[in-house]
Amino acid sequence: MTAPVDIERARFNMIEQQIRPWDVLDLDVLGLLNEVKREEFVPPAHKALAFVDMEIPLLPDTDEALKNGHCMLPPKVEARLLQDLAPKAHEKVLEVGAGSGYMAALLASRAQRVITLELHPELARMARENLQQAGIRNVEVREADGSKGLAAEGPFDAILLSGSVHEVPQALLQQLKVGGRLAAIVGDLPVMRATFVTRTGEAGWETRQPWDIAAPRLAGFPEASRFHF
Template identity: 75%
Template sequence: MNAPLDLERARFNMIEQQIRPWDVLELDILDLLGALKREDFVPPAHQALAFVDMEIPLVEDAEDAARNGLCMLPPRVEARLLQDAAIKPADKVLEVGAGSGYMAALLARRAERVVTLERHPEMAKLARANLQKAGISNAEVREADGARGLPGEAPFDVIMLSGSVAEVPRVLLDQLKPGGRLVAIVGDDPVMRATFVTRAGDGTFETRQPWDTSAPRLIGFPEASRFRF
């Protein structure tokens, strides 16, 4: 069997054995995951892991990758976040943590425009190159501290944090449109929760945490105070 067929079988298995069992059932999401080549966003040294249910380091030192949030999330987590974010074709999306650009590419195939922020210069360069190679023209990578968001271009329909934080910063919530959604993984190991915060028209916020998962920390976000009275 030749290599392309092996890749397609691995992609099919990823969708059927990892992603569908995690309640990702929307056909357009599954079709997108089948069409966008995840392996093209994985560093060459780890391409054999492109469809494996694990975090993939984006730098050679795996410990450094985990410590600095330089990992691709497992396919099932990416897919579930994408589905539950409910991206609409006219949405303007802000992503924090570009990494290799894979989530930005997925978002860009669903939204009108994506801006993705990456604080690591080499990662920003990699994400730009990967998005260009994939023919994604409506996603822009900026080298910036994502913890501050992008207030000069707010408000956004969706803000997605592609990594975990101890708590959702108010500065990002304030950059949502009425009806806008923030998507994050919130908490501390071993218990983190997928968190979806929707801004109501009156400026209040509704929070849902429908499923558990874990993810490396995004750098630059404050840790929750551990002091208790």
């Protein structure tokens, strides 16, 4: 059964009007956005927003969901993070913040294996069900505190934080292979930056911050100290 024409038109417009203008030009990534059906990972109450340039709440209390980062990132942000992290077919990837499972589905289409961690039980269940219904078999969803990573399964070729943090914990950087990459949105409002860290040696990391973007916080990560002397 083919999707209604208006859904395919909305998907086309999302790619051409939101994502390409945001310097997402990798043809494999653009192709994935056609193949992995974003609307299948959006809660039923918000299906009409599946292709809109906005954060989509994932829990019934919309205000609370957005406040606590329980949402899908805008499509252009997901696409740019995927393009710039550039997972490869032989790689093992860790995602922190499963949400609805959509980003894990995109990662799984590029990587060999994905483990995605989600602190909120209802979201972990949602992600697991969405991935199963989409027929994606190389993702494992675990209910866990992603700020600590998953040392027992490491080291990883790539780590993606699907939300913002004040800073990247050293524990996560230590779980990268040498040559591995981590992507996160780092900083505090009003200034946050997409941050890409490559492990260059046992005690070496290189960081670049090529673009600015604000995103909701991931739960469980430490914030900046608010004490002033």
